[in-house]
Amino acid sequence: MKQKIIFLVLLAFLFSSFSIADDFSDAMFKAKKNLNSAINKNDEKALIKVRGEFERILQLKKDTWLVYYFISYTDYSIATTYMKDQVKDKIKKYNESAIEMINKSIEINSDFCDSYVLVMNLQFNRWMYEQDKMNDIIASSDLAAEKAKKLDPDNPRYHLTLGVSSYYTPEMFGGGVDKALESLNKSFDLFKTRKEKEEYYPDWGKEMVYGFLVLSYIKRDKEGDLAKAKEYLDKGNEAFPESGFLKGYVQKQYDEKVKDNK
Amino acid sequence: MKIFFITVFLFFIIGFSYSQIKDSTETKSVKISGYIKGEKEKPIEGANLVIEGTIDGSTSDNVGYFEFETERTGKRNLIVTAIDYSEKKIEIELTQGKDLQLNINLSKAIYTTDEITVTASSFTSGENSKVTLTPLEIVRIPGADADLYRAITTFPGSNQVDEGSRIAVRGGEPDEVLTILDQASLYNPFVFDNDNNMSSFSTVNPWGLKGINFSSGGFSAKFGNVLSAVLDLQTFDVPKSKAMFIILGLANAGISGVYANREGNFGATFSAGQVFLKPFLLINHSDAEYNPTPTASSLGGTLSYKLSKTGFIKLYADYNSDNIGIKSTSPTFDGFYSGKSKVFFTNLALSVTPTSVSLLNVSVSSSLFNRKFNYGIIDNNSDDIYGKIRSDFSMPITSKIDIGMGAEYEYSGYKSDGIYPMYFYNIALTAPKFSYSTNKNTGRFGAYAESRIRPHDNFYIIAGIRTDYHTLSQNFNFDPRLSVVYRLSKHSFLKGATGIYHQYATLQDYSLSFNNNLKPQQAIHYILGYEYNRDNDFILRIESYYKKYSNLVSNSTYGYLYGSDGEGFAKGADVFFKVRFKPKFNGWISYSYTDSKRKQYSTGSLQSSNYDITHNVSVVGTYNITDFLFAGITYHISTGKPYTPVNSSIFDSTQSAYIPLYAPFNSDRYPTYTRVDVNAQYVFSFFGKFAIVFLALNNILDNKNLYAYTYNSNYSQKIAIRSGNYRTIYFGIGFQL
Numbered sequence: 001m002k003q004k005i006i007f008l009v010l011l012a013f014l015f016s017s018f019s020i021a022d023d024f025s026d027a028m029f030k031a032k033k034n035l036n037s038a039i040n041k042n043d044e045k046a047l048i049k050v051r052g053e054f055e056r057i058l059q060l061k062k063d064t065w066l067v068y069y070f071i072s073y074t075d076y077s078i079a080t081t082y083m084k085d086q087v088k089d090k091i092k093k094y095n096e097s098a099i100e101m102i103n104k105s106i107e108i109n110s111d112f113c114d115s116y117v118l119v120m121n122l123q124f125n126r127w128m129y130e131q132d133k134m135n136d137i138i139a140s141s142d143l144a145a146e147k148a149k150k151l152d153p154d155n156p157r158y159h160l161t162l163g164v165s166s167y168y169t170p171e172m173f174g175g176g177v178d179k180a181l182e183s184l185n186k187s188f189d190l191f192k193t194r195k196e197k198e199e200y201y202p203d204w205g206k207e208m209v210y211g212f213l214v215l216s217y218i219k220r221d222k223e224g225d226l227a228k229a230k231e232y233l234d235k236g237n238e239a240f241p242e243s244g245f246l247k248g249y250v251q252k253q254y255d256e257k258v259k260d261n262k
Numbered sequence: 263m264k265i266f267f268i269t270v271f272l273f274f275i276i277g278f279s280y281s282q283i284k285d286s287t288e289t290k291s292v293k294i295s296g297y298i299k300g301e302k303e304k305p306i307e308g309a310n311l312v313i314e315g316t317i318d319g320s321t322s323d324n325v326g327y328f329e330f331e332t333e334r335t336g337k338r339n340l341i342v343t344a345i346d347y348s349e350k351k352i353e354i355e356l357t358q359g360k361d362l363q364l365n366i367n368l369s370k371a372i373y374t375t376d377e378i379t380v381t382a383s384s385f386t387s388g389e390n391s392k393v394t395l396t397p398l399e400i401v402r403i404p405g406a407d408a409d410l411y412r413a414i415t416t417f418p419g420s421n422q423v424d425e426g427s428r429i430a431v432r433g434g435e436p437d438e439v440l441t442i443l444d445q446a447s448l449y450n451p452f453v454f455d456n457d458n459n460m461s462s463f464s465t466v467n468p469w470g471l472k473g474i475n476f477s478s479g480g481f482s483a484k485f486g487n488v489l490s491a492v493l494d495l496q497t498f499d500v501p502k503s504k505a506m507f508i509i510l511g512l513a514n515a516g517i518s519g520v521y522a523n524r525e526g527n528f529g530a531t532f533s534a535g536q537v538f539l540k541p542f543l544l545i546n547h548s549d550a551e552y553n554p555t556p557t558a559s560s561l562g563g564t565l566s567y568k569l570s571k572t573g574f575i576k577l578y579a580d581y582n583s584d585n586i587g588i589k590s591t592s593p594t595f596d597g598f599y600s601g602k603s604k605v606f607f608t609n610l611a612l613s614v615t616p617t618s619v620s621l622l623n624v625s626v627s628s629s630l631f632n633r634k635f636n637y638g639i640i641d642n643n644s645d646d647i648y649g650k651i652r653s654d655f656s657m658p659i660t661s662k663i664d665i666g667m668g669a670e671y672e673y674s675g676y677k678s679d680g681i682y683p684m685y686f687y688n689i690a691l692t693a694p695k696f697s698y699s700t701n702k703n704t705g706r707f708g709a710y711a712e713s714r715i716r717p718h719d720n721f722y723i724i725a726g727i728r729t730d731y732h733t734l735s736q737n738f739n740f741d742p743r744l745s746v747v748y749r750l751s752k753h754s755f756l757k758g759a760t761g762i763y764h765q766y767a768t769l770q771d772y773s774l775s776f777n778n779n780l781k782p783q784q785a786i787h788y789i790l791g792y793e794y795n796r797d798n799d800f801i802l803r804i805e806s807y808y809k810k811y812s813n814l815v816s817n818s819t820y821g822y823l824y825g826s827d828g829e830g831f832a833k834g835a836d837v838f839f840k841v842r843f844k845p846k847f848n849g850w851i852s853y854s855y856t857d858s859k860r861k862q863y864s865t866g867s868l869q870s871s872n873y874d875i876t877h878n879v880s881v882v883g884t885y886n887i888t889d890f891l892f893a894g895i896t897y898h899i900s901t902g903k904p905y906t907p908v909n910s911s912i913f914d915s916t917q918s919a920y921i922p923l924y925a926p927f928n929s930d931r932y933p934t935y936t937r938v939d940v941n942a943q944y945v946f947s948f949f950g951k952f953a954i955v956f957l958a959l960n961n962i963l964d965n966k967n968l969y970a971y972t973y974n975s976n977y978s979q980k981i982a983i984r985s986g987n988y989r990t991i992y993f994g995i996g997f998q999l
Contacts, residue, residue: 059316
């Protein structure tokens with residue numbers, strides 16, 4: 001008798017929890033979809049709207065660390081849209097907000113590898129407006145890289161970030177295109193088998209791997225590199241036909257290189 | 263039956279919850295729309311609105327407009343947020359079918375304390391968002407030789423002492439400047455200090471500092487026993503990375519390292535260095551004769567352990583020594599000045615957060631300094647011993663009021679044994695002499711309380727009081743202090759400060775006093791200034807000040823013994839203008855006007871103080887030629903320093919030496935001081951590791967600045983002693999291991 005009552009009470013609670021979980025999953029899934037679309041279009045206004053969506057999901061008070069992660073990632077993406085025109089005050093505003101948000105996420109859940117990968121990217125962005133804090137940027141970035149590696153050494157976004165960092169860092173400072181290709185190829189392989197825990201978990205980076213592999217091969221330009229660049233560009237465009245990064249930037253770089261080599 | 267009712271009841275609850283959800287989808291929705299604006303009715307784009315506890319809401323567009331529909335009804339809270347603005351919660355009443363129009367105004371988020379607490383007369387560096395200079399800028403200042411103190415002399419109001427690292431501020435004496443390192447008093451952070459015609463160098467590594475706050479007046483009640491200025495330094499808590507760096511220069515070599523464990527809760531740093539001037543002197547011209555050639559050694563490091571997310575314990579230790587012999591001429595002796603010193607400093611610091619918003623820092627420090635020097639008949643060996651325990655506590659009381667309080671006890675001991683000439687004008691090796699020893703010590707208890715109040719978002723007040731008790735003289739002092747900052751606009755501020763400052767005389771002075779009857783020396787500061795600071799890229803600061811001194815050490819009452827009837831004043835204006843065009847150019851101009859007069863020691867009446875340097879201009883510029891090649895130039899010009907000339911002399915046949923007859927104290931000045939320094943750095947890869955080569959050309963125009971005047975044996979001929987800083991070239995390489 002008592003057991004039956006407990007069973008029924010539990011059933012009632014389960015019912016209500018499922019309904020919140022469904023609201024949360026649906027809202028997260030929808031916001032994430034809108035985020036990907038806005039990133040592909042490099043649409044700052046759409047990104048700002050998506051940021052609001054994630055902010056509102058915080059009201060559901062479920063997995064807030066993940067919601068903060070996505071707010072941070074959205075802020076990072078907004079900051080990135082201003083990089084082309086070097087609008088430094090906007091880059092700073094959104095990058096600093098992204099750092100604040102990811103710190104909130106880490107404060108709640110310090111075991112999520114992707115949070116540290118994002119920190120690495122955000123620290124990298126600080127170069128745009130705080131070159132004078134070189135020591136702090138390097139130290140914070142190294143610390144985040146160490147944590148990310150410890151938590152999930154096979155995270156493809158971790159290797160992608162290392163690759164992008166090596167791509168932009170001159171060889172004399174420990175970077176270079178060969179090092180970049182090593183990390184990017186590893187990331188490419190890891191993405192093949194990667195499956196995220198939930199559909200609304202972070203899964204970005206695949207098209208970036210294609211893009212930076214193309215850019216790295218163009219930059220190295222050894223014999224056969226241009227053909228490899230073409231191969232990855234075609235595969236990337238096929239897998240991500242909506243990607244503004246591949247179509248808008250990488251394709252242009254490739255075309256210019258081909259033109260120069262003629 | 264009972265089961266049936268309970269089951270029905272539970273299903274009723276479940277059903278009711280579900281029907282609530284279902285109902286809400288079927289009821290008529292309410293449209294909420296309107297505009298969000300900020301200061302001066304400026305539309306806010308990207309503001310987020312959400313009904314509390316739901317995901318119903320919207321984001322404002324580029325004209326601040328928003329609209330969304332909801333099926334919720336009744337009294338609800340609408341939360342409005344936007345980056346850089348304060349969150350707003352509005353209570354709304356939602357009625358089915360009745361649309362709601364709202365015009366919402368958001369106010370800018372309150373500026374963080376960091377942004378506004380840069381008070382009058384402060385120059386900061388480190389992680390603060392309103393820093394005046396960054397550590398990178400400090401090490402790149404031409405002529406500063408990567409020395410923090412020398413870098414500070416490019417700020418208005420501060421002067422180099424004998425072209426070295428000691429600084430004199432706003433007409434005060436160098437010993438009126440106190441250096442604090444993580445709560446500890448750092449009394450001897452120099453090598454080659456007070457040595458004849460030799461520039462001192464500081465032993466503080468700017469890269470090891472997370473915060474630098476230099477205040478040339480009007481400073482907080484936290485700081486006691488100092489009259490003119492405070493250099494407050496904070497070292498990094500726990501290192502974050504691992505690295506090792508070697509530097510090899512024409513006059514020095516050093517190695518430094520930093521270690522952090524994987525968990526990030528333990529870290530250590532070390533540094534060791536050696537100064538050897540032989541190669542430098544071989545390449546650069548110098549009229550000076552050395553025996554021995556100046557050398558200096560240093561060894562130091564830290565051990566840090568993180569006790570919690572915010573708490574840590576850190577041990578800092580540092581040892582430095584130097585040795586110098588330099589030929590010097592005086593009317594009665596022509597020979598070598600020999601000097602040696604060694605200092606060992608240690609500080610154990612603990613930082614904890616008793617609650618989530620309060621901070622408690624406790625430290626125990628000690629310093630042992632030994633100095634030996636001899637010149638002619640003068641031979642001296644002295645020891646300075648300091649020990650200090652200090653505690654500071656701070657916490658916010660409300661969102662607008664913070665309080666801070668602290669206490670300290672400092673022990674000072676001074677011991678000196680020496681041989682001195684019987685007659686000051688005869689220091690020949692055969693001159694009559696006497697021995698003198700002294701051994702004095704004292705304790706000083708200090709305590710302060712301070713409140714940081716923000717009555718308005720743009721108005722900031724720091725009000726404090728401190729008291730000190732000096733055990734040797736059995737004197738108390740009470741020092742009320744006040745500092746205000748008013749933000750006129752986002753980037754401009756009006757700043758003012760006033761307060762009473764005390765500093766007890768040195769133990770050397772007490773040993774020559776009448777019955778230890780020396781009152782604490784006093785200065786009252788009045789400062790008023792304006793600052794425009796646009797994100798550290800454009801700074802204009804204009805400040806005027808007046809300092810009134812009393813109870814200065816003087817021997818006009820007790821003859822040769824010291825009393826406290828000295829007095830004086832310093833008044834002037836400082837202008838600082840800095841521009842930074844990222845990423846290429848960075849430069850600043852400092853100008854100071856100073857008028858400083860004192861009756862102190864044997865001056866008799868009010869006379870120009872030793873650092874009454876009327877006009878002082880520094881121009882600094884650094885330029886990034888490429889991403890890997892940087893260059894800079896510094897130009898410095900100032901009114902010559904005052905000195906006391908000898909008018910004539912009388913022959914003392916018993917001593918076979920002339921007695922100089924001095925003109926009034928500091929009644930003449932050295933010629934105008936000018937100097938131009940340039941430097942360059944090139945960054946490259948050295949076996950795949952980061953490396954840098956650097957080149958410095960100091961005093962490139964070879965200006966003949968004077969260090970002092972000496973005289974021939976009967977004082978009929980004045981002989982200029984040129985500063986040891988000739989045109990010099992210095993180069994070196996630094997690389998990562």
